[in-house]
Amino acid sequence: MTSQPNAAAVGGDAPAAAARADAAARPFWTRRSTRILGGLLLPVLVILVWHLVTAGGLVPAYRLPGPFAVVQAAGQLLENGDLGLHIAISTQRVVIGFLAGAVIGLAAASIVGLSRLGDILLSPTLVALRAVPSLAWVPLLILWLRIGEESKITLIAIGAFFPVYTTVAAALRRVDPHLVEAGRSFGLRGWSLLRTIQLPAVVPSLVSGLRLAMAQAWLFLVAAELLGASMGLGWLLSDSGTTGRVDRILLAIVLLALLGTLTNALLVLFERAVLRRWL
Numbered sequence: 101m102t103s104q105p106n107a108a109a110v111g112g113d114a115p116a117a118a119a120r121a122d123a124a125a126r127p128f129w130t131r132r133s134t135r136i137l138g139g140l141l142l143p144v145l146v147i148l149v150w151h152l153v154t155a156g157g158l159v160p161a162y163r164l165p166g167p168f169a170v171v172q173a174a175g176q177l178l179e180n181g182d183l184g185l186h187i188a189i190s191t192q193r194v195v196i197g198f199l200a201g202a203v204i205g206l207a208a209a210s211i212v213g214l215s216r217l218g219d220i221l222l223s224p225t226l227v228a229l230r231a232v233p234s235l236a237w238v239p240l241l242i243l244w245l246r247i248g249e250e251s252k253i254t255l256i257a258i259g260a261f262f263p264v265y266t267t268v269a270a271a272l273r274r275v276d277p278h279l280v281e282a283g284r285s286f287g288l289r290g291w292s293l294l295r296t297i298q299l300p301a302v303v304p305s306l307v308s309g310l311r312l313a314m315a316q317a318w319l320f321l322v323a324a325e326l327l328g329a330s331m332g333l334g335w336l337l338s339d340s341g342t343t344g345r346v347d348r349i350l351l352a353i354v355l356l357a358l359l360g361t362l363t364n365a366l367l368v369l370f371e372r373a374v375l376r377r378w379l
Contacts, residue, residue, distance in 0.1 A: 165347040170354065173347040187355065190321055190332040193249070194363070197256025198317040202310060204257070205264030210294060212265070213272025230262045234323040247328035252321075259320030260313040267309030271302035307371040314367055318360045333359075 147167055153159050154166035161169070177183035208226070211218035237255055245251040275298050283297040299306070325334025333352045340348035 162344075162346065165350065169347045170350050173345070173351050177348075177351075186331060186333050186336050186352075187359070190325065190334065191359065193252050193256060193324070193332065194314075194317045194321050194359075197253045197320070198260045198314055200253065201257035201260025201317070202264045202313055205261040205309070205313070206268060206306075208261070209265045209268035209272060213269040214294070214298070226262075226265065230266075234259060234320050238323060238328070242328050251328065252324040255324040256317050256320045259316040263312035263316055264306075264309040267305045267312070268302060271305035272298060275301045303374055307367070307374060311364060311367050311371075314363050315360060318356060318363075322356070 150164075151167050154161065154164055165173075174183060177186070208222065212222050212226075213219075234255065237258060238251075241251040241254055245254060279297055279301060280293070283293050288296055321332070322334040322337065325332040326338045329335040329338075333356055336352045337349055340346070340352065
């Protein structure tokens with residue numbers, strides 16, 4: 101009577117044992133635990149050195165507050181409810197601008213990458229616009245769209261547009277022409293050909309472009325909120341610089357780094373799902 105449960109237990113433990121054996125057989129540098137601990141090592145060392153430098157008085161507190169002072173600044177902003185509002189507003193602006201810029205960038209990349217006429221007409225202009233610094237757009241957008249969400253989201257969308265456009269357009273030009281001809285032999289044309297053959301062929305480049313676009317969106321967020329904003333992490337940076345609150349400046353920088361890392365991690369998960377689906 102006891103042999104069947106034992107056999108079931110052994111059978112149930114077999115996949116877990118196989119997974120542990122597979123993890124143990126992986127090279128040390130490719131294990132997930134190694135990557136996580138290794139990635140945390142440098143930030144921990146930076147915080148430790150930061151604490152030692154400030155606690156020892158090597159740098160005046162008004163120039164570089166200690167880590168605990170930054171934590172206290174975060175606690176003060178949490179108590180009055182401002183910190184969550186700053187984070188929520190900035191995240192909302194980044195997500196909307198990123199999605200808008202990525203969609204428009206994908207459309208432009210499809211035109212330039214698949215059409216020689218589109219390449220001739222659009223490429224020179226887009227290359228020139230790409231060289232324009234982010235802050236150069238601010239006064240024009242404020243003049244056209246006023247100091248509101250539209251100008252900020254438009255600036256972020258501009259930042260997210262170019263990485264997607266550049267990477268996907270270049271990848272579409274390199275798609276194997278034999279695959280395209282095979283799709284056309286089955287009657288695929290236009291959007292059907294793009295969706296079925298060409299986009300799956302450039303999935304790695306598309307995901308790389310999206311990750312670069314997200315990083316650009318956070319960079320352009322700061323430019324958007326430095327001028328013409330009353331809330332957000334970029335505004336917190338500007339306002340803290342005006343009032344001399346170095347602790348809040350460091351807090352805003354840390355939060356931007358954490359949010360950028362979090363959104364990049366989400367795109368990594370998206371990349372794995374897409375690659376499992378298409379490749």
